[in-house]
Amino acid sequence: MSSYSDRILATKASFIREILKVTQDPSVISFAGGLPNPISFPQEALKQSTVNVIDKFGDKVFQYSTTEGYLPLREQIAERYNKNQGLHLEPKNILITTGSQQALDLLAKVYLNKGDKVVVEEPGYLGAIQTFTMFEVSFLPVTLEDDGLNLEELERALQDPKMKFAYTVPNFQNPTGLTYGAEKRKKIAELFAKYNKTLIEDDPYGDLRFKGEFLPYMGAEKLESSVLLGSFSKTVTPGMRTGYLITKNDELMHHLVTAKQSSDLHTNIFCQYILADYFANNDFASHVSKIRALYKEQSETMLSAMKEYFPSDVKFTQPEGGMFIWVTLPKGKSALDLFNKCMAQKVAFVPGDPFYTNKTNVNTLRLNYTNSSKEVIVDGIKRLAQALKED
Amino acid sequence: MSSYSDRILATKASFIREILKVTQDPSVISFAGGLPNPISFPQEALKQSTVNVIDKFGDKVFQYSTTEGYLPLREQIAERYNKNQGLHLEPKNILITTGSQQALDLLAKVYLNKGDKVVVEEPGYLGAIQTFTMFEVSFLPVTLEDDGLNLEELERALQDPKMKFAYTVPNFQNPTGLTYGAEKRKKIAELFAKYNKTLIEDDPYGDLRFKGEFLPYMGAEKLESSVLLGSFSKTVTPGMRTGYLITKNDELMHHLVTAKQSSDLHTNIFCQYILADYFANNDFASHVSKIRALYKEQSETMLSAMKEYFPSDVKFTQPEGGMFIWVTLPKGKSALDLFNKCMAQKVAFVPGDPFYTNKTNVNTLRLNYTNSSKEVIVDGIKRLAQALKED
Numbered sequence: 001m002s003s004y005s006d007r008i009l010a011t012k013a014s015f016i017r018e019i020l021k022v023t024q025d026p027s028v029i030s031f032a033g034g035l036p037n038p039i040s041f042p043q044e045a046l047k048q049s050t051v052n053v054i055d056k057f058g059d060k061v062f063q064y065s066t067t068e069g070y071l072p073l074r075e076q077i078a079e080r081y082n083k084n085q086g087l088h089l090e091p092k093n094i095l096i097t098t099g100s101q102q103a104l105d106l107l108a109k110v111y112l113n114k115g116d117k118v119v120v121e122e123p124g125y126l127g128a129i130q131t132f133t134m135f136e137v138s139f140l141p142v143t144l145e146d147d148g149l150n151l152e153e154l155e156r157a158l159q160d161p162k163m164k165f166a167y168t169v170p171n172f173q174n175p176t177g178l179t180y181g182a183e184k185r186k187k188i189a190e191l192f193a194k195y196n197k198t199l200i201e202d203d204p205y206g207d208l209r210f211k212g213e214f215l216p217y218m219g220a221e222k223l224e225s226s227v228l229l230g231s232f233s234k235t236v237t238p239g240m241r242t243g244y245l246i247t248k249n250d251e252l253m254h255h256l257v258t259a260k261q262s263s264d265l266h267t268n269i270f271c272q273y274i275l276a277d278y279f280a281n282n283d284f285a286s287h288v289s290k291i292r293a294l295y296k297e298q299s300e301t302m303l304s305a306m307k308e309y310f311p312s313d314v315k316f317t318q319p320e321g322g323m324f325i326w327v328t329l330p331k332g333k334s335a336l337d338l339f340n341k342c343m344a345q346k347v348a349f350v351p352g353d354p355f356y357t358n359k360t361n362v363n364t365l366r367l368n369y370t371n372s373s374k375e376v377i378v379d380g381i382k383r384l385a386q387a388l389k390e391d
Numbered sequence: 392m393s394s395y396s397d398r399i400l401a402t403k404a405s406f407i408r409e410i411l412k413v414t415q416d417p418s419v420i421s422f423a424g425g426l427p428n429p430i431s432f433p434q435e436a437l438k439q440s441t442v443n444v445i446d447k448f449g450d451k452v453f454q455y456s457t458t459e460g461y462l463p464l465r466e467q468i469a470e471r472y473n474k475n476q477g478l479h480l481e482p483k484n485i486l487i488t489t490g491s492q493q494a495l496d497l498l499a500k501v502y503l504n505k506g507d508k509v510v511v512e513e514p515g516y517l518g519a520i521q522t523f524t525m526f527e528v529s530f531l532p533v534t535l536e537d538d539g540l541n542l543e544e545l546e547r548a549l550q551d552p553k554m555k556f557a558y559t560v561p562n563f564q565n566p567t568g569l570t571y572g573a574e575k576r577k578k579i580a581e582l583f584a585k586y587n588k589t590l591i592e593d594d595p596y597g598d599l600r601f602k603g604e605f606l607p608y609m610g611a612e613k614l615e616s617s618v619l620l621g622s623f624s625k626t627v628t629p630g631m632r633t634g635y636l637i638t639k640n641d642e643l644m645h646h647l648v649t650a651k652q653s654s655d656l657h658t659n660i661f662c663q664y665i666l667a668d669y670f671a672n673n674d675f676a677s678h679v680s681k682i683r684a685l686y687k688e689q690s691e692t693m694l695s696a697m698k699e700y701f702p703s704d705v706k707f708t709q710p711e712g713g714m715f716i717w718v719t720l721p722k723g724k725s726a727l728d729l730f731n732k733c734m735a736q737k738v739a740f741v742p743g744d745p746f747y748t749n750k751t752n753v754n755t756l757r758l759n760y761t762n763s764s765k766e767v768i769v770d771g772i773k774r775l776a777q778a779l780k781e782d
Contacts, residue, residue: 003555003589003616004646008501013649038450046453050441059429062437062628098489098632098655105654109525110399114505131653134500164394198394225394237453239660241489255399262402262522263496264489268659269630 007134014130015354023348029380031367032348034174034323036234037298040291042282046237049277053270061273067261069096069244070272076279077230077244085214087221093248095256096267100204100231100243102260104131104167107200107227107245109259110252111164112137119157119166121149123326123355123364125174125202128167139357142166144173146317147181149188158195165198165227170218172205172322175355175366179320182215189218198225198252204243207235207288209321210296225249232275234323235288240271295323298369298377305378309385316367323370329363329388336361338391347383398525405521406745414739420771422758423739425565425714427625428689431682433673437628440668444661452664458652460487460635461663467670468621468635476605478612484639486647487658491595491622491634493651495522495558498591498618498636500650501643502555503528510548510557512540514717514746514755516565516593519558530748533557535564537708539571542578549586556589556616561609563596563713566746566757570711573606580609589616589643595634598626598679600712601687616640623666625714626679631662686714689760689768696769700776707758716758720782726756729782738774 016032023030053061068074074091081087097103104127112118114136120129122141132139140157143150149168157163170180180188192199199219206214219226231243247253260266278284299319306316306325315328327349329335335351342348352364369377407423414421444452459465465482472478488494495518503509505527511520513532523530531548534541540559548554561571571579583590590610610617622634638644651657669675690710697707697716706719718740720726726742733739743755760768 003502005500005502005504007504008646008650011649011653013645014652035455038454041450041453043445043449043453047442047445051438054434054438058434059432062432062434062630063429064426064624064629098659101653102655109396111394111396113396113398127653127656134650134653233455237661238455239453240662241655241657241659254404255395258402258404259399259525261405262492262518262525263654264493264632265518266632268489268632268662270628270662271631271659 007136010136011130011133014126016126016350019348019350022343028346028348029372029376029383030348031369031372031380032350033371034368035371036238036323037291037294037370039294040235041237042278042287045278045282046274049274049281052277052281053273057273061270063269065266065269067257067266069094069267070269070276073272073276076276081246085217089246093246093253095245095253095260096272097243097245097260098264098267099233099238099241100202100229101127101131102263103229103243103245104128106256106259106263107165108132108135110255111198115162116164117160117162118164119154120357121168121173122357123175123352124167125169126354128202129357132167141357144176144178146178148184151184151187151191154188155191158191158197163197165200167200167202169202171203172208172319172324174322175324175350175352176326177317177319177322177324178326180215180218185215185218189222192219192223196224198227199223200227200229202229204229204231204234205322206230208292208295208323210292210299211320220246221248225252235291236275236278240268240275242267242271242275295321295370297374298372299325301374301377302367302369302381305381309382311388314388323368325367325369327365327367329365331363333363333391334361335363335365338365338387341387341390342384345383345387347380347387349384398527401527402521402524405517407517407741410739410741413734419737419739420763420767420774421739422760422763422771423741424762425759426762427629427714428682428685428761430685431626432628433669433678436669436673437665440665440672443668443672444664448664452661454660456657456660458648458657460485460658461660461667464663464667467667472637476608480637484637484644486636486644486651487663488634488636488651489655489658490624490629490632491593491620492518492522493654494620494634494636495519497647497650497654498556499523499526501646502589506553507555508551508553509555510545511748512559512564513748514566514743515558516560517745519593520748523558532748535567535569537569539575540579542575542582545579546582549582549588554588556591558591558593560593562594563599563710563715566715566741566743567717568708568710568713568715569717571606571609576606576609580613583610583614587615589618590614591618591620593620595620595622595625596713597621599683599686599714601683601690602711611637612639616643626682627666627669631659631666633658633662633666686712686761688765689763690716692765692768693758693760693772696772700773702779705779714759714761716760718756718758720754720756722754724754724782725752726754727752729756729778732778732781733775736774736778738771738778740775
């Protein structure tokens, strides 16, 4: 008998990480990754901020620190949501996490017993599926429609007494690029209020809206057990692994802080100082608008190439922001088969399979447009179209 | 019924963090913390390294990176152990973790099912006790004697089929400051080989030996399932939360990498670049020798003050390195009672209770000497002696 835990034996290594190995070949055009464009990293400003904080705060930036996170950074985050999204946050509502991914691990630790159930979008973010799998739960996948979760499926899931929380990405979802509509947001919030369950809204891409208007969060401040996740990974740097969790539920926050203590004591304080200095001394809004402008161009380039070169029975989403387009092949086709054909054409993407909790050999796939020039995007889509025709 | 997990409801917030709140008062002399002295932080060199890596590697230091960690840093770590400790490591044996604390969380994820059993030193590191508690295990505490674990108790624990691993701190242990002797190290290794169980050696203080000679690790490279943990927290900076896990068991490493993916994707790559540049361009050995010299002085000052002022029935350890001295009060006395009396004298320490898995109101306590000047150390010990006389 193996001495390893049941949880680890049931968890697969990330499928995407395997694909990324294939795409190391520089002659392969890759739409597989989910990397922000390097334009997102304000390199010189971050260098200056590093020098600033070491000169100003000395050994404080290198010492152990508090689990909750650096107070001035939490104040800046609160202020930004209060101003831009009309929330009413205080720093005590904010926990700095080691990237958003850690927030998922902490929420799992605080909520999940073996055998509990979790609602995920179908298709949904594979990093969340992987984390929750580690906690030996079963999934209640709810179909993600063009304007958000299917309400009937959601209500049925909410009635399950073992259901602990729902994990959603309401803006420019990973993997589909879809955004929840205003009407559906209201109805989803009503359902969570009715059944008094926790709604997690993960919003790493919220700042990257390049079309349409900001829509209010579903749960934030409206539900007793509402959790909002945010990140600097898509707008400043993912390399520093600094994200945050927002909740106004003090009891939940207390448990999350305990879980974080035992997970890594606290988030890298050196980088928290740097980020706080960066936000205090730079025009973050104008920086983000540059990223948005680039992603708008890149997405439009990809979409018009797809329109021009793809067979008409291949469908795809039209994102209003974020980093991804979701493609649906004709019924019966397999994205994994197409992936293997595309290797001959030297173009890569992520087949849909890892975004589902209980389906394989699906006819969907994810394309990323943020990391290729317009020329490369068009070239890659042509190659993909060629493989589609041979399929 | 609460919707929270059984694990979080069974886990207490860190006792030390509560004590640290009391010691915020600047008129209190605190021997309670476990903070490295700021002399440990090579501030100017780290500032220079930050500038170096941004100038040299640009956006690479800000982008997502690999779960295993930055290869040049893993090469440096391997080289250092190969040269100084006679190990034969390759980079693939090394996983960069978000501080050593995360290594405990990952090991728990990979090994522990609910109801499994874990050997810990009695008394043992409270951060490890907290982490393992989160995984709903029971503890098999083994008495820590002056030269290491009690062998009879250890063998009995190893015979338990539910026992998954033992967690040890063989050098200048937290909380006792004790170091395992050469003979006992051999016998412990033999026992683990006989019962084929995993031995974890956590060695955050290994570089801080200021007396006696380096003793070989018990399991590292000798046992099939041996894990060695290391950290830069005590010799460069804890603020960057960068530690590492070493094992030559490839299957175990594979599982740990999967667990890390789902926990935080990868460790802060910006800081991994900075540390690798720092090690490449600075004399780390001479930096560490400065920390050692300071801690030697501080520990000797505290020990001679204790000898001079403490009642003779109060016993204490004589550390050969590290950051802590362990005090044993006469039988029947309570360190918690003493703590309350010491508040009147404005001097603080950590009562022994949180270092035990199943004992309360113990007669032991932990003193830290690394964060006070010699004058303050003598003054604080006098205050403690005063409270002891009133006890």
